[in-house]
Amino acid sequence: MKIGVLALQGAVREHLHLLEKLGVEAVAVKKQEQLQDLDGLIFPGGESTTMGKLIRKYDLLEPIRDFYREGKPLLGTCAGLILLAGQIEDADEPHLAVMDMTVKRNAFGRQVDSFEAKLAIKEVADDFHAVFIRAPLITHVGKEVEVLAEVNGEVVAARQGNVLCASFHPELTDDARFHQFFVNMVREAVALR
Amino acid sequence: MSQNHQVGTDLVKRGMAEMQKGGVIMDVVNAEQAKIAEAAGAVAVMALERVPSDIRKAGGVARMADLRIVEEVMAAVSIPVMAKARIGHFVEARALEAMGVDYIDESEVLTPADEVYHIDKAQFTVPFVCGARNLGEALRRVGEGASMLRTKGEPGTGNIVEAVRHMRMMQSQIRKVQGMSRDELMTEAKDLGAPYELLLQIHETGKLPVVNFAAGGVATPADAALMMHLGSDGVFVGSGIFKSENPEKFARAIVEATTHYNDYDLIVRVSKELGGSPMTGLEISKLRPEDRMQERGW
Numbered sequence: 001m002k003i004g005v006l007a008l009q010g011a012v013r014e015h016l017h018l019l020e021k022l023g024v025e026a027v028a029v030k031k032q033e034q035l036q037d038l039d040g041l042i043f044p045g046g047e048s049t050t051m052g053k054l055i056r057k058y059d060l061l062e063p064i065r066d067f068y069r070e071g072k073p074l075l076g077t078c079a080g081l082i083l084l085a086g087q088i089e090d091a092d093e094p095h096l097a098v099m100d101m102t103v104k105r106n107a108f109g110r111q112v113d114s115f116e117a118k119l120a121i122k123e124v125a126d127d128f129h130a131v132f133i134r135a136p137l138i139t140h141v142g143k144e145v146e147v148l149a150e151v152n153g154e155v156v157a158a159r160q161g162n163v164l165c166a167s168f169h170p171e172l173t174d175d176a177r178f179h180q181f182f183v184n185m186v187r188e189a190v191a192l193r
Numbered sequence: 194m195s196q197n198h199q200v201g202t203d204l205v206k207r208g209m210a211e212m213q214k215g216g217v218i219m220d221v222v223n224a225e226q227a228k229i230a231e232a233a234g235a236v237a238v239m240a241l242e243r244v245p246s247d248i249r250k251a252g253g254v255a256r257m258a259d260l261r262i263v264e265e266v267m268a269a270v271s272i273p274v275m276a277k278a279r280i281g282h283f284v285e286a287r288a289l290e291a292m293g294v295d296y297i298d299e300s301e302v303l304t305p306a307d308e309v310y311h312i313d314k315a316q317f318t319v320p321f322v323c324g325a326r327n328l329g330e331a332l333r334r335v336g337e338g339a340s341m342l343r344t345k346g347e348p349g350t351g352n353i354v355e356a357v358r359h360m361r362m363m364q365s366q367i368r369k370v371q372g373m374s375r376d377e378l379m380t381e382a383k384d385l386g387a388p389y390e391l392l393l394q395i396h397e398t399g400k401l402p403v404v405n406f407a408a409g410g411v412a413t414p415a416d417a418a419l420m421m422h423l424g425s426d427g428v429f430v431g432s433g434i435f436k437s438e439n440p441e442k443f444a445r446a447i448v449e450a451t452t453h454y455n456d457y458d459l460i461v462r463v464s465k466e467l468g469g470s471p472m473t474g475l476e477i478s479k480l481r482p483e484d485r486m487q488e489r490g491w
Contacts, residue, residue, distance in 0.1 A: 007215070009214070009215040009216045009236060009452060010212055010214060010215060010216075011208075011212055011214060012209045012214070012215065013214070014211065028455065030452070045203070045211075045212045045275075046213075046214070046215070046216070046236070047212065047213070047216060047236040048236070049231060049234075049271060049274055050216055050234045050235070050272070050357035051237050052447075053451060054234060055233045057234075057449070066452055073489050078212070079212070090271075105271060106339075109292075109293070110293040110294075110295055111209055111273060111296065111319060111320065112200065112201070112290065112293060112295075112319050113200065113201065114205045114208075114209060115198040115199055115200045115202075115205060116198075116202055116204055116205055116237050117197045117198045117199070118197055118258075126415075131204055131208055132205075133205060133208050133209050133212060134209070134273065134295070137304060146410065153294055165367070169212075171207060172204065172208045172211065176467045188262075
């Protein structure tokens with residue numbers, strides 16, 4: 001099993017580190033052709049505007065959608081979540097649009113409003129140390145989307161089939177439980193293929 | 194927000210810089226330039242009144258930017274907005290924090306307000322980035338609470354030589370500290386003028402505790418890629434974009450070269466498509482000693 005981390009920009013190293021800690025082969029992905037031998041793909045935290053532009057510039061949009069259609073799991077954290085969303089408030093167009101949900105960028109305010117908090121995440125942990133940095137919120141979810149975590153009644157983690165997302169940064173702490181959950185999704189998908 | 198929520202922690206402040214890695218932060222002086230930078234793929238913009246090369250030309254005292262410019266830039270883009278405060282000028286920094294700026298650069302590009310002390314940055318909720326020429330300077334800034342570092346280079350010159358010198362110096366000092374025996378560290382801390390606890394951390398991890406970008410002299414896509422090869426986590430471009438002949442193309446090309454710094458075919462392609470010359474460069478030895486911005490800060 002091999003999982004890629006999209007490495008156009010952002011907290012790539014941290015995701016690779018957690019995957020390696022879980023004993024999973026992990027690679028930084030910059031080019032289309034690297035997708036072929038992967039079983040899952042992670043979209044890291046960073047700047048979604050920048051990553052969205054580079055995804056288009058290097059013609060990664062359709063290859064990643066094909067990857068998803070083959071039943072291979074995706075995980076997006078913070079900016080990565082924005083890349084996965086079907087709709088983005090105050091933006092012209094979504095990016096990958098593989099999750100039936102609407103997101104609001106910088107939903108908690110500016111950097112001075114960034115925070116860390118203990119969070120209960122369904123099927124993962126009831127005491128997850130979650131770091132929110134200029135974080136987005138999921139303001140609307142479709143029928144197929146399962147809500148996994150909330151802050152003040154607002155959705156901050158969700159799953160739809162083989163796609164998982166969090167508006168916080170599980171990659172910024174040493175707690176690998178959220179990544180373990182994703183690795184299990186990838187393992188199940190590999191078994192089904 | 195519930196009591197469970199903590200703002201302004203080291204993790205949140207340093208984490209913000211982690212999210213900028215592999216990206217380019219561009220100096221802008223108005224909303225129009227900020228939009229060009231965002232469209233080109235910048236991960237953040239630095240709002241100021243003049244880019245460093247114009248600060249050099251104008252002379253006199255360079256202060257924090259007119260706050261109306263900062264406000265205009267914040268309203269124009271959704272990416273983070275940084276702004277510069279003078280070294281030691283904690284009231285300029287408090288004003289920028291109160292406005293909601295995402296990151297403050299306590300910068301030698303502006304005229305220092307204090308010739309002895311830097312800002313006590315740990316007291317702020319907003320994170321700070323600071324310049325450094327060597328490991329001792331870098332760790333003094335982290336000790337004061339900086340959440341991100343950058344080389345000082347020599348701002349506004351379009352000459353990469355000083356940024357290279359500073360990055361190589363820091364990397365070589367990190368390797369040296371990592372290889373030392375533990376009983377040598379206190380004397381090394383004394384010699385470098387670095388906090389012992391931070392030096393010990395570097396000895397154990399082999400890396401700086403915060404993200405370190407390149408800054409001060411980046412003028413071309415190849416300059417940006419060179420700095421990434423030397424171990425930079427990302428790149429600040431000051432005058433290099435809006436003082437070039439084709440800012441849009443330079444901005445896009447520098448973003449691409451930073452992402453794909455070891456793809457030389459790509460660097461050839463983007464360098465051929467620049468559509469104009471880079472900013473005019475300055476020879477460092479021709480600068481008068483009082484014009485060397487990197488000597489500011491202590």
